[in-house]
Amino acid sequence: MSSLKGQSLIGQHWIDGTRKEIRAINPATGETLNPPYKGCCEADVEKASELASSAFDSYRETSLEERATFLETIASEIESLGEALIERAMAESGLPQTRLEGERGRTCGQLRLFADVVRSGEWLDVRIDPSLPDRQPLPRADLRQRHIAVGPVAVFGASNFPLAFSVAGGDTASALAAGCPVIVKAHSAHPGTSELVGQAVQKAVSRCRLPEGVFSLLFGSGREVGQALVAHPNIQAVGFTGSRSGGMALLATAQSRPQPIPVYAEMSSINPVFVLPEALSARAKALGEGFIGSLNMGAGQFCTNPGLVVVVKGDGLDTFIEAAGIAVNESASQTMLTPGIHQAYEQGVSQLSDNAQEIARGVPGRDGYQCQTALYTTPAADFLSSKALQEEVFGAASLIIECRDESEMLSVAKQLEGQLTGTLQMDEGDMGAARSLLPTLERKVGRILVNGWPTGVEVCHAMVHGGPFPATSDTRTTSVGSAAIHRFLRPVCYQDLPMALLPEALKDSNPLKINRLVDGQREQINF
Amino acid sequence: MSSLKGQSLIGQHWIDGTRKEIRAINPATGETLNPPYKGCCEADVEKASELASSAFDSYRETSLEERATFLETIASEIESLGEALIERAMAESGLPQTRLEGERGRTCGQLRLFADVVRSGEWLDVRIDPSLPDRQPLPRADLRQRHIAVGPVAVFGASNFPLAFSVAGGDTASALAAGCPVIVKAHSAHPGTSELVGQAVQKAVSRCRLPEGVFSLLFGSGREVGQALVAHPNIQAVGFTGSRSGGMALLATAQSRPQPIPVYAEMSSINPVFVLPEALSARAKALGEGFIGSLNMGAGQFCTNPGLVVVVKGDGLDTFIEAAGIAVNESASQTMLTPGIHQAYEQGVSQLSDNAQEIARGVPGRDGYQCQTALYTTPAADFLSSKALQEEVFGAASLIIECRDESEMLSVAKQLEGQLTGTLQMDEGDMGAARSLLPTLERKVGRILVNGWPTGVEVCHAMVHGGPFPATSDTRTTSVGSAAIHRFLRPVCYQDLPMALLPEALKDSNPLKINRLVDGQREQINF
Known part of the structure; x- marks a missing residue:
C-alpha cells in the first residue's frame, strides 16, 4: 500500500508547501484526516509552469504509440494502488465503496479510451491540398494542416468525482492525449486521494521516460495557487468542473491576461x-x-x-x-x-x-x-x-x-x-x-x-457533456468523451515544406496510416 | 447597373438611419462620394437581431442542398453586379481594377467552396455510438452527436479587402454555411461596395425563399452599432478582421455580457x-x-x-x-x-x-x-x-x-x-x-x-489564417478556408431519441450519405 507524504509534486519531486495546511475532513464523521498538506505558493506555480513549458516541445512530439502507452500506464498504475485508493476516497468524500469502484473503472476506462483516440490520429484533423503548379491565373502552393497541442494546461480537480473529474480525470486525460503537459490544482476536499493518483501518474511518467514536466500536482488555496496558475504566461488553457462562481473567477483571470487563454469551465445546470x-x-x-x-x-x-x-x-x-x-x-x-x-x-x-x-x-x-x-x-x-x-x-x-x-x-x-x-x-x-x-x-x-434520466454520463465518442452558458464557459466543446481532446488543440498550416521537415502526420506516404482529407476528399488508405 | 440607395438593409427592407452620415472618400482624389449613408441606432440593431433570431431555427435546418444553393446564388448575384461593383470598389478603396477583379473571383470562389463544404456534411462531425443493451455492469444508451449552428452571428467588414473580408466575405460565407443568420456591420470606408454586395445577398435570400432574417446589413458607427450588436443577447458569435484595438474592444464587450460569446478577431501580425x-x-x-x-x-x-x-x-x-x-x-x-x-x-x-x-x-x-x-x-x-x-x-x-x-x-x-x-x-x-x-x-x-512569401492566402481546406494571440483572439480557429465553418458550430448529443425525432444526419439509414464515426470507426458508405 502506498503511504501518503502530504506533499505537492513538481515533476518528479515531492515538495513541502509553505502556506496554510489543508486537511481532509471525513464528512460522515467530521473527523480530520492525516496527513496535512501545506499549501503551495506562487513560486511553486512558477517552478511547475517552467518545467511544463520545457517539457512541452518534446512531449507534444512523442509518437502516437508512446503517448497512448503513457495513458494506459497511468490507468494501470491507478489500478495498482488497489484498495488504498478506494478507502481513502471513501473517507474523504463520504461516497460509498461501489460508487467509487465504479468511478475508478470509469477513470481508467477513460484513460484507455483516450489512448485509442490518440492512436487513431483522427484528432490531428489532417488536411492536405497538394500544389497545383499549372493553375491559372496563379499556381497553388502545397498546403498541409495538422493540429498541435496548445501548451501546458491547468486542471482543477472537482469535489464531486474525486477520481473521474479530478487528478487523472477527463480534463487531464484529454489534455495529455492532445500533447499538453498538465498541472493539476488538487481539490482541497480529497487531498489524499489526489496524492495517491498523483503518485500513479508520477510513476507512469517515469516508466515511460517522459520529461518530468509533463505532470505536476499542487495543493493550495484556489485564490493563491489557482489564480496564479491561470495567470501564468506558460499556461495555455484551463479545465475546470465546479461552481459557477469558481468558474467565473478563473474565466475573469484568463481573460484579463496580456494573452487571454481559453477556459473550459463546466459550472451550473439544473437539467x-x-x-x-x-x-x-x-x-x-x-x-x-x-x-x-x-x-x-x-x-x-x-x-x-x-x-x-x-x-x-x-x-x-x-x-x-x-x-x-x-x-x-x-x-x-x-x-x-x-x-x-x-x-x-x-x-x-x-x-x-x-x-x-x-x-x-x-x-x-x-x-x-x-x-x-x-x-x-x-x-x-x-x-x-x-x-x-x-x-x-x-x-x-x-x-x-x-x-x-x-x-x-x-x-x-x-x-x-x-x-x-x-x-x-x-x-x-x-x-x-x-x-x-x-x-x-x-x-x-x-x-x-x-425516456431516460440525465444522471449517468457515458464516456464515448458521441457524448456531449457541455452546453450553452452558464452550463459551461465554452459551448463549442464537451468535457466528457473523445471529442474533449479538441479543447486542447489548434491548427497549424505548413506551406511548401520540404518532405524532410514535415511532421509524420503530413508526409506523402502517410506513415501514421491515419484518416486524412486530401483536396477535400477522404484519402483511401492502403495498408 | 444597380443604383445605390444610401440605406441599411434589415431583412428584405431598406431603411434610413437616423444618425450621423457616413460618406466614402476616394483616397486617390480626396473626393467625397455619394450617396451618404445615415448611421443606424440601437433600435435598428434590435430589429435586425430579432429578425435574425426568428429566422434561426428554420434556416439552420434547411437541407444541405438548399443551403449550398443559397451560397452559390449569392456568388452569382455578386457576379451579376458586373462592372458597377468593381468601379465603386476602386473609387472607395483606391485599389486597382485587376486586384479587385481578382478579389471578386476569390470572394465568389469562397462562397462556392463553402457550398461544397456544406454538401459534404463533414462539418456535422457525426458520431454514433449505438446502444449496448447487454453491456455489464450497465447497458449503454444510444448516443448520437451532430453539430448545429451557434445562432445569429455579427460580422464586421474589414477595410483592406472590401469584397473578400467584407459583406459576403469569409466570415459571412462560413457563418451562413454553418446555418447562422448574419448581421453585417458595414465598414465605413466602402459603404457603396457594401450596399451593392448587400443587394446581391438580399436577392439571393429572396430567390432561395429563405426567411428574411437570414441577412441584414447595417451602416453606422462602430461604437454605437458595432458595440450594440456584440452586446445583443441574440448574437451568439462575432467575426472581425481589423485593428488590435478594434478587436480588443469587441472582445471586452463580448466577455462582459451576461452570457459571454466567442469573438473571432483577426487583429495584428508582423509575419x-x-x-x-x-x-x-x-x-x-x-x-x-x-x-x-x-x-x-x-x-x-x-x-x-x-x-x-x-x-x-x-x-x-x-x-x-x-x-x-x-x-x-x-x-x-x-x-x-x-x-x-x-x-x-x-x-x-x-x-x-x-x-x-x-x-x-x-x-x-x-x-x-x-x-x-x-x-x-x-x-x-x-x-x-x-x-x-x-x-x-x-x-x-x-x-x-x-x-x-x-x-x-x-x-x-x-x-x-x-x-x-x-x-x-x-x-x-x-x-x-x-x-x-x-x-x-x-x-x-x-x-x-x-521559400515563399506570406502574402497570398489560399482559400482551401488546409489553410490556417489564424494564430496565437494577438494575431487572433482565438488561436483554435482559422478565418480563411473550409475549417472556418467550425467557428460557428457547437455539438449536440441525442440520447435514445426515436428515429422519427432524430435529425436526418443521425438516422440509421444515413440519408445524407455523409461520413460518420460509428463506435469510433469511420462508417462504410454504400451508395
Whole structure:
C-alpha cells in the first residue's frame, strides 16, 4: 500500500508547501484526516509552469504509440494502488465503496479510451491540398494542416468525482492525449486521494521516460495557487468542473491576461425534465419513482442531477406527484461531500422552501453533513418570474413546475439558461409536443435525452457533456468523451515544406496510416 | 447597373438611419462620394437581431442542398453586379481594377467552396455510438452527436479587402454555411461596395425563399452599432478582421455580457521571415527583390505583410540589403485605403525611423493618401529590448533584424508575439537551422512557409489564417478556408431519441450519405 507524504509534486519531486495546511475532513464523521498538506505558493506555480513549458516541445512530439502507452500506464498504475485508493476516497468524500469502484473503472476506462483516440490520429484533423503548379491565373502552393497541442494546461480537480473529474480525470486525460503537459490544482476536499493518483501518474511518467514536466500536482488555496496558475504566461488553457462562481473567477483571470487563454469551465445546470402529457397519463407512478431515483444518485451531487421537472396539469399529475413524494419520504439521508457543500445545499433548500410549495422531504440525517432529499412544486407563472427558483441547488433537491398547457411549457423552456441536459419523457402520442420543444432544447442544452434520466454520463465518442452558458464557459466543446481532446488543440498550416521537415502526420506516404482529407476528399488508405 | 440607395438593409427592407452620415472618400482624389449613408441606432440593431433570431431555427435546418444553393446564388448575384461593383470598389478603396477583379473571383470562389463544404456534411462531425443493451455492469444508451449552428452571428467588414473580408466575405460565407443568420456591420470606408454586395445577398435570400432574417446589413458607427450588436443577447458569435484595438474592444464587450460569446478577431501580425544563412549566401539578390515585391502588395495593407525579416550577419547580407534597398527606391507610391490608415502608417514609419536605421524609402507620393515604401534595419539586441519595434505598422514598411548568430535568431523568434505566419527562406544546407526554429515557430504562428512569401492566402481546406494571440483572439480557429465553418458550430448529443425525432444526419439509414464515426470507426458508405 502506498503511504501518503502530504506533499505537492513538481515533476518528479515531492515538495513541502509553505502556506496554510489543508486537511481532509471525513464528512460522515467530521473527523480530520492525516496527513496535512501545506499549501503551495506562487513560486511553486512558477517552478511547475517552467518545467511544463520545457517539457512541452518534446512531449507534444512523442509518437502516437508512446503517448497512448503513457495513458494506459497511468490507468494501470491507478489500478495498482488497489484498495488504498478506494478507502481513502471513501473517507474523504463520504461516497460509498461501489460508487467509487465504479468511478475508478470509469477513470481508467477513460484513460484507455483516450489512448485509442490518440492512436487513431483522427484528432490531428489532417488536411492536405497538394500544389497545383499549372493553375491559372496563379499556381497553388502545397498546403498541409495538422493540429498541435496548445501548451501546458491547468486542471482543477472537482469535489464531486474525486477520481473521474479530478487528478487523472477527463480534463487531464484529454489534455495529455492532445500533447499538453498538465498541472493539476488538487481539490482541497480529497487531498489524499489526489496524492495517491498523483503518485500513479508520477510513476507512469517515469516508466515511460517522459520529461518530468509533463505532470505536476499542487495543493493550495484556489485564490493563491489557482489564480496564479491561470495567470501564468506558460499556461495555455484551463479545465475546470465546479461552481459557477469558481468558474467565473478563473474565466475573469484568463481573460484579463496580456494573452487571454481559453477556459473550459463546466459550472451550473439544473437539467430540466419535460414530462409530456401522454407519458404522464400512461405511467405517472413509474415516472415519479424513476425521477426520485435519479435525483438521489450520489446525494444529488451530479452536474446532471434533475433539478427541474416540467409538467402540464392533467391526467396523472396527482399520481406522479404522489409517487415522487412517497419516494422522497422513503429516501435515506446521504452524507454529502464536504461541510461547505452541505451548508450550500441547506441554503438552497431553504430558498426553495421560501419560494415554492413543499411536496415532501426525505429521512432527516442523524449527524454529520447529510442531505435530506427535498421536493417542491410551483406554478409555471411563478417560476417564470422568480430568479431564485431558476438557480441550481447542488444536492438532492428538485422543483416540479406545473404548466397550464403546452404553450406555457414551451415558455418555461425558452426562459431557461443554458443546460448540460434536457430530457423528454414521452409516449407515441407526444410526438407533436416533442417536435415543438426540440428546437428550443437544441438551443439550450448539450445533450437531449428521451425516456431516460440525465444522471449517468457515458464516456464515448458521441457524448456531449457541455452546453450553452452558464452550463459551461465554452459551448463549442464537451468535457466528457473523445471529442474533449479538441479543447486542447489548434491548427497549424505548413506551406511548401520540404518532405524532410514535415511532421509524420503530413508526409506523402502517410506513415501514421491515419484518416486524412486530401483536396477535400477522404484519402483511401492502403495498408 | 444597380443604383445605390444610401440605406441599411434589415431583412428584405431598406431603411434610413437616423444618425450621423457616413460618406466614402476616394483616397486617390480626396473626393467625397455619394450617396451618404445615415448611421443606424440601437433600435435598428434590435430589429435586425430579432429578425435574425426568428429566422434561426428554420434556416439552420434547411437541407444541405438548399443551403449550398443559397451560397452559390449569392456568388452569382455578386457576379451579376458586373462592372458597377468593381468601379465603386476602386473609387472607395483606391485599389486597382485587376486586384479587385481578382478579389471578386476569390470572394465568389469562397462562397462556392463553402457550398461544397456544406454538401459534404463533414462539418456535422457525426458520431454514433449505438446502444449496448447487454453491456455489464450497465447497458449503454444510444448516443448520437451532430453539430448545429451557434445562432445569429455579427460580422464586421474589414477595410483592406472590401469584397473578400467584407459583406459576403469569409466570415459571412462560413457563418451562413454553418446555418447562422448574419448581421453585417458595414465598414465605413466602402459603404457603396457594401450596399451593392448587400443587394446581391438580399436577392439571393429572396430567390432561395429563405426567411428574411437570414441577412441584414447595417451602416453606422462602430461604437454605437458595432458595440450594440456584440452586446445583443441574440448574437451568439462575432467575426472581425481589423485593428488590435478594434478587436480588443469587441472582445471586452463580448466577455462582459451576461452570457459571454466567442469573438473571432483577426487583429495584428508582423509575419516574420527568417532568412537562413545558406539561402542568404546563395541568393541574396533574388531574396531582397522578392521580399520587397511581397511588401508592396496592396500597398502593404495585407494582414500577412512581411513586416520583419530576421537575418544572421554573414555572406550575402550586404547584397540582400542592397537589393532590397534598390527595390524600395524603385517602389512607386500607392494610394492607401483611407486617410486614417494613411495617417497611422505615417506614424508607424516615424516610430520605426526614431528607433531603427533607415535603409531606403520608395518614391514619395504626390498627392492624396499615398504610401511611400519604407525599409529599416536594427541589431537584434535593440529589437529584443524595444516594444516600439515589435508593433505592427499597417502598410508597406518593414524592418530587417540583424542577428549575431543563429542562437540570437532563435531568441528573436522566442520573443515574438503570436503571428499569422512565419516564413523560412532556406536552402538544403539550412536544414539544421530550420529544424531548430520549427518548434518555436509552431508555438508562435498559424502558418509556416518555406521559400515563399506570406502574402497570398489560399482559400482551401488546409489553410490556417489564424494564430496565437494577438494575431487572433482565438488561436483554435482559422478565418480563411473550409475549417472556418467550425467557428460557428457547437455539438449536440441525442440520447435514445426515436428515429422519427432524430435529425436526418443521425438516422440509421444515413440519408445524407455523409461520413460518420460509428463506435469510433469511420462508417462504410454504400451508395
